[in-house]
Amino acid sequence: MAMHYIPIFFLLFLSSFCKPDDQLTQAKPLTDRDILISKSGDFALGFFSPTSSNKSFYLGIWYHSLPGPRTVVWIANRDDPIINPSSMMLKVTNNSRMVLSDSKGRVIWMAASNIVTTGAAGAYAVLLNSGNFILRSSDNQDIWSSFDHPTDTLLPSMRFLVSYKAQVVARLVAWKGLDDPSSGDFSWRGDPKSPDLQLVTLYKSRVYCRILVLDGVSVSGRTSVTNTSSILYQTVVNSGDEFSFMFAASDNSPFTRLMLDYTGxxxxxxxxxxxxxxxxxxxxxxxxxxxxxxxxxxxxxDFTEAIPTCQCFDGFEPVDNSNSFKGCQRTQALNCQKQSHFTSFPGMKVPDMFLHIPNRSLDDCAAECINNCSCTAYAYASLSSGGAMADLSRCLVWSGELIDAKKRTVGENLYLRLANSGIRCSMPPFFLLTPSQL
Structure with a gap:
């Protein structure tokens, strides 16, 4: 009778899927032949190589239930790939740590916490249905979470801690290339200048694009209808010490993720x-x-146009008439000894380089700018609908040039100071100021 042999790698492949498990224990480490699968079957954690050459291996989390190319949402050792896959091992230690090492005992990556627990001997890790990989003590106290250490992706219900006590905390860092998960040049984080008020994309250390500025809409929960059956809820919370961002999807929505790609x-x-x-x-x-x-x-x-284009505020004109838009200049210069007024420009995403003045009413915010001759603009937003705001107001003032303003269908009022001789009939003044008021 002819005998048929089944290749050993195929048996190993089958053994990985015969008994799907979502937990990693001290008695059962994860090797290159193993995979953890969340109870829902939506996410998997294991070792993978992003290219067909299989020269570099990483420990990561990806969507398990989706067809096609693997969509990775988290990586442990993105900047320290493993070359020999047979040497990989992830284990939970008896001192409540999770360690990724190779056959020589070299620690490639480690998850640890300062939390002191009484259940270190029975610590274990579990992959949740949300895609979060949790390290827990034997008394079920969460002591480490992959959601607290994102790479390039945010998942629904994932709280992204932008800043703590005005210091940047978390950030997303893009892949270096389409098939290279190492840290790239683009990052998404709180603005280093104002980490408790806005989110920016940086190219190295330079601002590439401002994504979000804290206002009443973002605090109360901005929604985006993706199709007839799916709605996204985007929420920003600033409780004084902490500034965080989170998004969620409506029930029964398809999979949704936020990511910073390698192009920025x-x-x-x-x-x-x-x-x-x-x-x-x-x-x-x-x-x-x-x-x-x-x-x-x-x-x-101006994003209200079919094709977004650069425009000048009323009272300003292009610096030159060349095809390259280089900014705008006042048609009438400001002079502290002459009257000026403030004109309201609605629907704006406010400019950058602002000064934040806390705990001010609208009238107080206006007065901050009116009584300062060097103040060129101000904007006020009520955050009272947010519920978790330490300061229910947001007063911003500018001096000098305004940079990176946007006009959208949903925005806020920007009050800009103009010289009186530059008043246009179509834009009545918001405030008239006399030299004595300055």
């Missing part, structure tokens, strides 16, 4: 069951006009 685009993507692929819901920047400072000083990008 911040994208919210949704899975399309018809095309069996990811589709873009929101993308920033989505054109050159959306890049930081693209319209120059006192210019703004």
């Amino acid at each position: 685009k911040m994208k919210i993507l949704g899975w399309d069951n018809h095309s069996m692929s990811w589709t873009v819901i929101i993308e920033r920047p989505n054109n050159d006009c959306d890049l930081y400072g693209s319209c120059g000083p006192f210019g703004y990008c």
Whole structure:
């Protein structure tokens, strides 16, 4: 009788899937032959190689239930790949740590916590249905979480701690290339200048695109309808010491994720069951006009037009008439000895380089600018609908040039100071100021 042999690698492959498990214990480490699968079957954790050459291996989490190319949402050792896959091992130690090592005992990556627990001997790790990988003590106290250490992706219900006590905490760092998960040049984080008020994409250390500025809409929960059956809820919370960002999807929505790709685009993507692929819901920047400072000083990008273009505020004109938009200049210079007024520009994403003055009413905020001759603009937002705000107001003032303003269908009022001789009939003044008031 002829005998048929089954290749050993195929047996190993089958053994990995015969008894799916979502837990990693001290008695059962994870090797290159193993995989953890969440109870829902949506996510998996294991070792993978992003290219067909299989020269570099990583410990990561990906969507297990989706067809097509693997969509990775988290990586442990992105900047320290493993070359020999047979040497890989992830284990939970008896001192409540999770250690990734090779056959020589070299520690490649480690998850540890300062939390002191009484259940170190029975610590274990579990992959949740949310895609979060949790290290727990034997008394079920969470002591480490992959959601607290994102790489390039945010998942629904994942709290992204932007800043703590005005210091940047978490950040997303893009892959270096399409098939290279090592840390790239683009990062998404709280603005180093104002980490408790806005989120920016940086190219190295330079602002590439401002994504979000704290206002009443973002605090109360901005929604985006993706299709007839899916709604995204985007929420920003500033409780004084902490500034955090989170998004959630409506019940029974397809898979959704936010990621910073290697080209510097911040994208919210949704899975399309018809095309069996990811589709873009929101993308920033989505054109050159959306890049930081693209319209120059006192210019703004008008997104209410079919094709976003650079414009000048009323009372300003282009610096020159060349095809390259280099910003705008006043038609009438400001002079502290002459009257001036403030004109309201609605629907604006406010400019950068502001000064934040806390605990001010609208009238107080206006007075801060009116009584300061060097103040060129101000903006006020009520955050009272947020519920978790330490300061229910947000007063911003500017001196000098305005950089990176945007006009959108949903925005806020920007009050800009103009010389009286520059008043246009179509834009009545908001305040008239006399020299004595200055």
